[in-house]
Amino acid sequence: MKIISASRIIHMVNKTHRELPAPGSIKAHILVAAKAEFAQYGFEGARMQRVADRAALPKPNIHYHFKSKQQLYLAVLERIIESWNLAFDQVSEASDPAEALEAFIRQKLRQAQQDPAASRLFANEMIQGAPNLKHYLNTSMRAWVQDRAKVIKQWMQAGKIQNVDPERLIFLIWSATQHYADFQVQALSLLNRAEFDDPVLTETADFLVTFILRGCGLAPDSRTT
Amino acid sequence: MKIISASRIIHMVNKTHRELPAPGSIKAHILVAAKAEFAQYGFEGARMQRVADRAALPKPNIHYHFKSKQQLYLAVLERIIESWNLAFDQVSEASDPAEALEAFIRQKLRQAQQDPAASRLFANEMIQGAPNLKHYLNTSMRAWVQDRAKVIKQWMQAGKIQNVDPERLIFLIWSATQHYADFQVQALSLLNRAEFDDPVLTETADFLVTFILRGCGLAPDSRTT
């Protein structure tokens, strides 16, 4: 059976793949500002003036580098999806399920902490019904999930992990990790913390790894009595 | 020890509690339309004209019944939070953990299916940093979670469930269930379904109940080999 690299599937996203703006360039600078704005307010709520303010540039400069609000939004979206699920990308039947899932969970959570705007922008797009990402969802994302689900099914058939719906397991890991970025204000209030710093990240990652691995039948019992 | 009803905590939300518009009234009709609009586009992205279109009313009629966009938004928000976590509200130390958690998960998921707009509106508010719900998060929501966490801790001390961070367990249940409403378009694509109908709801609920109960050490092993 031919092995298809999951990372190759991800690259199918960019049909009209433009070269990325050089880091440090003005375009890259604007994209960072735009990501924060679109993440917080969604496409319709975003304001080009606020993008300009965030980038500390006059508004027409934004329009010089990106023809329209729509094109700026699409440019931001494109850059986000690429580095989305890297840690679970090269996993195969031979991989250790506990190690692979742990690495996946920790990587997703680290991304949520390091770049919550990316996660929130994606969340906004999903909430609105993915008007700009429907094609991506129905092609490369679905292909990636089915490809990764196949590996999980092999683990199940080999008795390495519990029987669980693989697609829903991936969806649960996405939700449980991304939620700490998207609903960060709620998580911090609930945990009575001021910021999502490294200690909170570690405690959260430990909890999620333990809980999800146990859900897969992969962690020891540690009951009190 | 004095037992405080969790539902009483929820009622602390409405400091300035106005009577709810009668079902079938024009105000109630407008609120339904506004909920859908705010849910999809967030506060800044929402358009009063679209609210009017959704309600099939002239725009000034909206302003006649609600003074401003802000007030309409707050009116919608108020109505959502009340029925948020009812199924886990009356649970006590004496309750069976598996039954209580299962009822909680199934109720949250049913709400996500029946009223995804409510979940999405709340998600939008969280993504934006909860500008209108910071106070709620830091008072009644936190009190509710701590109160419910206390019960879970009692279950843990009694050896009824695994040792897990109770606050993070509640947060995970919220994320895993609400995600099916907020990211419905992604879930449907991933599961290759056309709509979030009853069969999908049941399968999803069964998966989540099994998986989360097992994470709490509350479900039998069902490995293949």
Place this chain on the structure above:
DNA sequence: GTCTATAAGCTGATAGAC
């Protein structure tokens, strides 16, 4: 490439007839 000035159209909100 950058920025001031401004056009063209949209948005929240209201005045005033019915």
Place this chain on the structure above:
DNA sequence: GTCTATCAGCTTATAGAC
């Protein structure tokens, strides 16, 4: 209570000087 007409201000986008 309802609806047409409309205002003042804001929003995307561009023209044109530098």
